[in-house]
Amino acid sequence: MIRLVISKKINTKSQITLFQAAWIDDFHKAISLDAIDETIQLSFDYLGAETVIIQTIPIMNNARNISQLITVNERIWNYTTTYQNQAYSSNYSSTNKVRPKILVMDLFAFSVSLFLQNSMEIGLIPVASGEVLKKELGQSDDIWTYLNVTMALNDAFNHIYKTGRDIFYNVPYYIKTGHICGDSKCKKFSFISQDGMHYCMEKIGGRITAVLACLLQCSTKSDESKIVFRLCEK
Template sequence: VIFWHLCLTTMNRSAIATSFKAPAGQAYYCCSRIALIYTIVTAVLWYHLNNNIIISPSERVTTPEDTLHHNNRISVSLQKTPVSAADSGYYTRISQPDTYLCGDEQGKQSLPSTLQKYFNFIASIQTDLKIIFVGDSISAQFAQAFDSAALDEAQEDSVRAKNIFRPDGNRPSIIHICRSICSPIRGGGVSAFWRITNLILKENNKWPSRCTGFFRHWNEGQALDFLNHEYNSTQFVLPSNKGVSHQVNRTTTDYFQKSKLASFKAGNVNVVNGFDAAVFRVPHGWLQLDYIDSARLIETIETTHRILGATTIVIPTLPMSNNVKSENDWKKVTQINRMIREVARNITKSEGDVQYVLVQEFGNLTNQLLMENAKNLDLLSLHQRDIDYSREGWEVDVANVFLQRPPITTKKWPPSDSQVCSSLPSNRTEACPGVKISSDGMHWCVETFGGRFTASIACLLGCVYNAARPPTDEEIRKCEQRCNDQFMSLAMVDVKG
């Protein structure tokens, strides 16, 4: 209304100055049209900003350097925990939503000692690389675990910006992340997460985008928010810096603030501009399994490079989940994993394009753990108990074990017994006691898997960025295999201390 009034006044003044008197109806028509265009543009801009901006924290504090003894571009320090790693809370201090957690308060019991021994360490990350995790809520879980491993305690809110939504108005405390970015993390790098529940294809590029639970598209404006993100490039050493994890007191925070302000005045500000690496998890829970093919995966890889700049792409293999309903579904999942490996080895590389596509064998790790838990639950026949995990396709032969679910359930997507049960009740109509493997058959317990996942990502990226010269394809594959053998299988990890 104010704009319309000003427009008429301006036109009348203009008419007096030029001795031209516009008809009243024409003036009204012109101003109403201009006002309508102004309203539409304002509404669109407001909608786009409201749904896409990554809200920065009110106070930004830089992370201190850690006490790692490596000069590599990415390094990981493994530390034994005095308690079970799953009980330490190391990987869940910034986890959202908490409905995916697997703590005692969620009724989840620790793994038996025969299995817990494979997970009794935490991994601390130091890197100057810019890394972005892309995918659905499972990808968000492990991106947050990586953030925890790369941020010191009490630094989470000071360097972490995020874009969120609340799926349930009746439970406002349940928060999901659409996008987040931590900068700088320990070592000076960047760690980000982008929620995309589809493959990154031209056909799925839609504007405007929304931060909501069931929005299935992406757009390049979201990518630009990441690339244009500014952060302080200077790191400050914590006073009395000790250990992998630090508790920062008020005095230390004040010290950071003063140092940060001095640093910004000196012009020590970086812009992300582009990422070194992207970890893309295929969001198969949101897709028809037949939709996931090599052509679409290659387009996703190439588009990820084009819009984010990443020249190294890591793709985790798919695990068992509660939307795998039949043995045929499970065969399709294993075929997708085989296709991921083939694409990684055969994708065409060119100058200035994607240089390395690495496979993280996450599906292998979870499959092995599910089989071992199935043994504890006595779900295997005698001939199934002696499984050779090195044999390709072994998981297809035991599909009936993975698919064993409660005979009576009210859940639309019930989990498998080996995913969520620490024991089976004699009365199968009762719920089983939980175990720290999966919260619901879809999401994995980062309390258990966080260390191996984080160390695996650091190891794989180290194959590329810690090499003295660009590695050959053969060198990359050998290094990739060593990383997966060490962290993405039930092999003991040698941790000193």
């Protein structure tokens, strides 16, 4: 199984899984379909979970460009969509008494909203074009369209700022301006992250917790259809 996977059991039936992409070399390759499947099956078969909530990979310093994030998150969505289609087809059969469920917690979409808004605030992205992009993202009617639209952020995503040298590897340390900087000269931190890896949970943790609560509630619905789950994920 892929290293650096956090799987936290929320209760006796549900588990949340996050791939620690921020510390995995070439994470967009390492988090393969096989790695995702092995992690999910481990949750069901050995940890006894009935529902797995898998998080998409948010914006972070370890991504060289936004296409790496799009690649890995498209893979996560493809896996879960295929699983749901099979699990709720008329041909589905299983020895389990309860049909296992997978829900997606889209941290990537949340991080895109934060990155875009902050980039507009500090002048990295012009307000007019930023508002157009926000509208396009909001009107994306499926996840694959949404992921394609996020490519428009690539130039801003590649705008970096040197902060010094890495204390472990003694190499120049760069941060993504729109993610970490709170002003155009990066004299203060943004409300999103201070190191590009860890998010400022005292600022945005409430929103993440609320989303998780909604997904958990959805997992207990008696109307177990992939349509219901997809609406919850939105």
